Amino acid sequence: MKNFNYIQFLFDYGTLIVLVGLCFLFSYVTIEEQSPASxxxxxxxxxxxxxxxxxxxxxxxxxxxxxxxxxxxxxxxxxxxxxxxxxxxxxxxxxxxxxxxxxxxxxxxxxxxxxxxxxxxxxxxxxxxxxxxxxxxxxxxxxxxxxxSYNWPNFLKRENLLNVMKQISVVAIIAIGMTMIIITAGIDLSVGSLIALSGVITALAIQSLGGDSPAMWHLWLGAIAGALVCGIIGMLTGGLVTIFRIPAFIATLGIMFIAKGLAFIFSESAPIPIANEAFGWLGRGRTFFGLPNSVILMLTLFFLAHILMNRTSIGRYIYAVGGNPEAARLSGVPVKWVLVFVYTLTGVLAGLGGVMEASLHITGDPKSGDLVELKVIAAVVVGGTSLAGGQGRIFGTLIGAFIIAVINNGMNLTGIESHMQKVIYGSVILIAVLIDQLKIHLMKLKKY
Amino acid sequence: MKQIIQFLGLTALLFVFTGCSPSTETKKKGVIAYTPLTLSNPFFKVIGDNIKSEAEKNGYETVMVDPDMDVKKQSDQFDDFISQEVTAIILVPCDRLSIGPAVKAANEKGIPVFTVDAKCAAEGAIISGHVGTDNFQGGKLAGTAMINALGGNGGKVLILDFKKANSCVLRVNGFKEVIKTHNEQNPSEKIEIVAELDGNGARTEGYQSTADALQAHDDLAAVFAINDPSALGAYTAIEEAEKQNQIKIIGFDGQLDGKQAIKDGKVFADPIQHPDKMGRQIVQNIIKYLAGEEFEKETLIPATLYNKNSADKDPELK
Missing domain, CATH: 3.40.50.2300 (Response regulator)
Structure with missing residues (x-):
């Protein structure tokens, strides 16, 4: 019985332990003399x-x-x-x-x-x-x-911790949608390209509406246009997966290339500047208590997603579809609508991510978002969601995203050579998934 | 319990693997941070290595990171530099406009930003100094080398350009200026530029464009390519057409395989850049900035000509 408790602990908090461990490690190695000008x-x-x-x-x-x-x-x-x-x-x-x-x-x-x-x-x-x-x-x-002066870790400075969260906010927000898709046993490879497309559409819309001096409402309209277009594309992906029964991997692979190509066509391959610095509010601004707006948005969305997944019927449907789609259908779950919903939501979130990225640079850049889909999937998987579907938790994904952000930030602070960074990055992902596999293995042992 | 031990073991292994240890407490003056376009290109690695050694000589530490040509990554790295409170940042912008807000954030914290090789063109971003190659002068060297290569006979010349990069446009302009003066002074040995094609600075496109040009101009006498990869692509096309003896190639850059090609007689000569000097110069400028002394806000390092003679003496080559 006693042994079981340890295992249960590992089940529930395995990834959290990794996160805390990484934080301790990076705190230790980044201790430096500080003399702030406060x-x-x-x-x-x-x-x-x-x-x-x-x-x-x-x-x-x-x-x-x-x-x-x-x-x-x-x-x-x-x-x-x-x-x-x-x-x-x-x-x-x-x-x-x-x-x-x-x-x-x-x-x-x-x-x-x-x-x-x-x-x-x-x-x-x-x-x-x-x-x-x-x-x-x-x-x-x-x-x-x-x-x-006094000694204190560079990693643990308030400003740096906020940095870590700010840097991962786009990936984490998209990972909310990706978690839901992966729980339904699907995948979405198009989110990185949607970031680029959304940024380009937003910048173009602002440029054509507001010209050289866009007003506040032009900025809002542009941002909404970017997120909306990506939502529609997400809905289309959902349609391909449900109505035409194309495997999600293939459907989203196709959309990935199309969206990337469109981003380059619309922008004529050049970054489009946004002619109003106020657009940086979302990506760079700090309105409340000195917290970056992107971080507040991220935490709010995670809170809402947690409620959606745990307190509403749509949340239960999503788990049911991933667990066993046939059983779900027979018990009256509208499987197709659930799938279209998760792909549309992910599209909207990817569009929002694109707006945030454009806001960060105050530019719509068709080159942005490259390989972000892999980071997002890594965050979800590291967070303990199984690619087999049916299982996973929203806050697990947040922890997964933080792990990835902490590794990146910590390695930059310690100045680890960049090729080695990739090796370590990959190793941590594998370790996290290894824990996940261990979990499944032990659960089977428990059952029989 | 066993699982936890296993897990801790794995984590411990990772830590050992990364070779992390708290920095030994030597009294250093500060940290100079370097974020180039990409470290996969040896050019930027050489700049970085020389930044490091020059900084060490002056009592500064160096942090070198790789944004992999991704401007989002580069601006994240700027945030990390800011929270590390580095002394100065050396930047090769991944995008000359989009990096603007990140540079401004560093400006706001009082951290001076210097550019090397490529410039930052974002409005309102303050750059404290720049070190680059004098590409126009390098292009002129290429022009002189071309006149020598053709040995006073003149002939038809193909240019493989790369208009997206301003540095490469300057190289072609310098080249053309020398050719123009030559033609005015020696009308009997006229060098005629018959085509300017895009070589995309890469082997594949360099090869394709040259192959196409060879179809149109059977009697082509020489090729000027704005960097080594496109020059080597051109050589492949010329070799295929069995015209190695008829057509001379002038490249640019002086990367290792380009130098080797000069030694093997495939390429006639290269104006070469000096990333080592660039790295040292930028650090010297930063040291002067920090001491409040006068320094050149924009230092252009001249290119030098590298030919078969230089290659034969080069200990780096086989």
Whole structure:
């Protein structure tokens, strides 16, 4: 009995263990010295400087360009002025700007007591102040202040974890539909091409509706057009599979080539720019609590899909069709409609994925989406859905997608050589499926 | 229980396999990140290797990743670089427009972006510096080599171009300029460009286009191909027509098989690019940028001519 519990645990949480294990591993190997340019670090640094310098001492504040550096420099300057230290100049910019400022100060002849800088500028000042002070001895006793550093994994930084989710959002969203299709014992190879087609149609629609300066509603219409066309193509695929009884593998293979070709024909093989930066809202924007909009969309869709699969009759139908289509038909399940539904839904989701991708680059690119179908299928299979049909869970797919994203991100952070990345990627997929096979094997043992 | 142990064993094996270990704590100044078009092309690998060695010499670490010509992957890699807070990014854009938003995201975080070989043309994306090959000058070298190859007789010339790449258009322009001056000065040895066909920068199309041109121009005297693969494709077509002795080929690039073909006498000469110099130069520019010193915002590295003499002395070749 006790032994059984372990197996059950492995059944339910096998993939989750892989995910957690990967997270631990990548946290361990990406531990690095961090010295963020945050509000708190600016305040702490000001306190340190107050201790070491006296009132009316001269100081220059340096920070790297960008919003983070700007805020850091602002707060630091404000605090230092409060403490009565004479902030001669605050520079937010490139190293060249910082050098110019130091040389300018040097020519003034008065003594520079300190430089307060973020990590990058401190590194600049540290390696260059010696040379500069040869010409300007008034800089020779300058102390460089920078925020205290501490060790923390690059992988576990909030920004990186959000990255991981953002990067996989398109694959994960399409994987919702793919999970349903695979549960019905089907497959859809066309989703990658639909991404390209949807992006191109969206960009074209926006261009023809709005010209050089499309308005907000043009963007919306374009996005809807992209998703809609892909939905119709998905419905067509469903028709081919049910009415004409073409195996899903072949039907979607055909659609894959057709959609890819159409994307290149419509776009005349060139990426189509979208002339309104606001279109980046979905792919790059952050509206709520600093979370990327694409991640919020992904989590919402997974939640809805979970309800659909577990709380509604259509969900039960999908499992029934995959388990045994004949038995399902005899017990009154509208098998054909269920199949058309899952292919249409996947088409719409692939179209949405295409809109998201177009939004990310603010361009409709016929080259996008290549091989995404394989990533999507990998996410579903790694998530524990059996290709034989009848079994699988929506949240399993989310975990599967996260596993794939974490591997990609972790390997990029550790700088593993790219060909080796592919080998590892393939191995992890195989290991996940191996666990799945083990599961089926043990279940049979349990039965007999 | 056994299953769990098995599973853990497999995972452990994977970790050992990847050879991961926490980076040894040597004090480094920062990280320079490199994302080229693809690492499958040796050209970009050589650039990367030289970036790495030059960066190491200056106390920087390098992260080299492969976007496989996929701009989505490349912009994901930019996000990873940003969360790693790298010191600088070296980019060969997979798409000169679509990579724009990713470059802007790096700009926003204050991370300087440099391009090597190909430029980024996205509006509003700030590129701090560029290192490339002087393709126009390389094309002129090819033109001079062509005049030598024809030995003062002149004759009909086929150009295999690749109009999609701006660099290749520049090569052809440089080539034509030299040929034009030559024709004005020596009207008796006129070199006539009879066709400009698309060789797609690849063996297959180089072969097909040359085979077609040979049907139209029986007395073709030479071919100028904008890179090595299309030059080698042209050679296959010429060999098939048994005209190796009649038709000379000038290529471009200096990839290993191109150099070998020059040694074997199949190709007359190549203006070659210097990816090694490009890699070193871009790092030197970054170091100057970081020190706040002046540097050339756009450095073009001249191509040099590689002929049978150079190939005979080349230790790389058999």
């Amino acid at each position: 509000t708190t670090s600016a305040e702490l640094l000001a306190k340190v400087i107050k201790k070491d310098l006296t009132e009316n001492n001269n100081i220059i504040v340096l920070a790297r360009q960008g919003s983070e550096g700007k805020k850091f420099a602002e707060i630091l300057t404000k605090k230092l002025i409060q403490y009565g230290i004479n902030v001669h100049q605050t520079i937010v910019g490139q190293p060249a700007d910082a050098r110019k400022a130091l040389i300018n100060f040097g020519t003034s002849g008065s003594k520079l007591h300190g430089i307060a800088a973020d990590k990058h500028m401190a590194s600049f000042a540290g390696s260059n102040i010696g040379k500069i002070s040869e010409t300007f001895p008034n800089l020779s006793q300058t102390i460089i202040f920078q925020p205290n």
